[in-house]
Each structure stands twice: as C-alpha cells, then as structure tokens.
Amino acid sequence: MLKKIAPLLLLFLVAACVEDVDFEQAENISISPIVESSLIFFDFPASEFSEPTGTAIVVVGDELELDVFNDEFLRDNLIKAEFFFEVTNSIDRNFRADIIMYDANDQITYAFAVNIMPDGNNEVVTTHTEVFEDDLLEQLKNTVRMELVLSMFPSPSGIPLDENSIGNIKMRSKATLFFQIDNE
Template sequence: MKSHSLYRIFGTLILLLVLSSCSSNLDFDQINDVKLKPVIVTNLAYFDVKSSQFITNGREQNLIVAFSEFDAFRDSYFRDSLKKAELNFEYTNTINRAFTIELIMLTQNDVPVYSIPFNVPAYTGVDNKVIKIDVFENAKLDVFKSTVKIIFSIRMGPGPAINGGSLKLRSGATIYLELE
C-alpha cells in the first residue's frame, strides 16, 4: 500500500512540473528578420587544348578560346543577392612550352572590365599545375556583376619544337548569397 501512495505522490509531482513549465508568447514577426546565406559551388569553364591545336599549316600559332556569353547575372534577384564570389582556376600543362593565359571579362558592349593573368611554366617531366583563386567583394564584385562575356587568351612562349601534350583548365566558382 505504501508503494502505491509513493507512486501517486511522484506522479502528482511530475504532473505539476509538466503543467508549470516555462513558456513564452510566440513572436511571428521574427520571420521578417530571417536571412538565408546559401553557398553555391559550380563549374565555370573547362578546356583541354591539345598541342596539335597550336600548329596551323606547319606554323606555331597563338590560340584564343572564347566563351561568348556569361549570362549568370541576367536575373536581377540573383545579382542583388550576390555578396561574394571566388573564382578558382587550375591549369595543368604537359606541353614542353610555357604559356601566358589571360582571362578577360567583358561588358555588354565588349568593353574589358577585368582580367586575370596566369603564367604557366613549360612541362619538364614533373607535375605542372598552376592554381589561382580570385575573390570578388565590394567594388570588385560590382565589376564582376557587369560581366556578360569571358575570353581566355592563350599565348605560347618561345622554346623548342612542340612534342605533344596538352594544356588543361578546370575552373569553378563559389558563390555567396544573402537572401532576405
């Protein structure tokens, strides 16, 4: 009998604790203060230029690879929400010549607004990667947002006759948004 009344006392105490727990009024206006900050990682550009593409009619040539349109910023909501962008580039050269590569960003009227130069050394038998990151924030971000075309200008440096290989680019973008 004693254990039954002991259970009854504990049960009553637990019930009182549950019923007298703390609570507060809900503030549904907090939804207006919510800021989402998604991060998007995407591919930007890729190419694999074979050494034979630098030779035309038996003569070595410079090569220009153009990406005619870059329409990421046509959507004004995306453009206004963009707070930061990081462009990542990785070049791998297996050609026995050095290269100077320039990424050129153009406006709607084909006016260059920004360029990113790369010096890629000649292949000498060991891994030959060039990695570069360019960060766009504040005023530099506004320049990036005005970009509608991207051109990669590739100039081959002097050296011995080309003996095979390729020049590869892998690039991506990390986009930081703020949505309200």
C-alpha cells in the same frame, strides 16, 4: 469505456504540447547560401599548338556568355564571388591564360592573367583564385561575356611542336557565389 477516454486523452496530449511561438522571428530571417558552378574547361594536346619554327607564339581562345548577372535577385543579393582556376601543364612550354570580361557594350570590365610554367613533360599544376568584392564585384555584375585567351610562348631551345609532340594542357574552373538574403 476506453473508446470514450482515448479521444479526451489525445486532446489533452496535443494541448499539453503547445508552447508559445514568436511568429515575428520569421520577419528577421537572414540566410547566406553558397552556390558553385563550372566556368571554363578544356584539354588541349600538344599537337594543337604545332608550329613549324618553335619560335612563334601560338594562341587559342574560347568565350562564355555570362548573362546570369542580369538577374535582379542575383544583383541584389550577391555579396562576393570567387573564380577558381586549376591548370595542369605537361607540355614543355610556358603558357599564359588571359581572362577578359566584357560588358554589354563590348567594353572590358575586368581582366587578369594566370601564368603557367612547364617542368619538361612532367605535369605541373597551377592554381589561381580571383576574388570579387566591393568595387570589383560591381564590375563583375556588369559582365555579360568572359573570354579566355591561352597563349603558348616560344621554346627556349627552338624545338617546334608537331602532331607527334607529347603532353597536354588542361584547365578546369569554377565560380563560387556567396549570397546574403535578408527578409526585412
């Protein structure tokens, strides 16, 4: 007898739990994901900047291809971007990090600088956030390549750096991308 009633009881429980569902809600979905990605990082010892007089400006550089902005989904749904830079300097010199962005025609789309100060050979942490919204975001979307130029300025005392000089300069950076995806 229980075997005959169990299927009926199960059917009743399943049917009793059904509620009206508004399937049109799915047409108005809007999500706002945030994506983070590493950009540029380096760790240079003081010996990388050796120069015999202590009075020269020493420059090192690197570049990064940014072909992600060619993606149609990204171009259509990106509403804001933030580039965060953290530089740790324990070299007794002033530095400037120039970040230069280029379009497909090798024209500069945007540039900014981060000034990095020393405190003897103690570590000094400098942070900088560059925010891209509205017109600046459109300039960023036209970027295909980013170049970093790190310049070390002369010593105020004229003491040169050599292979035995102590300290490092380190940078780490990330991009935070904010999206608005609407299903309309």
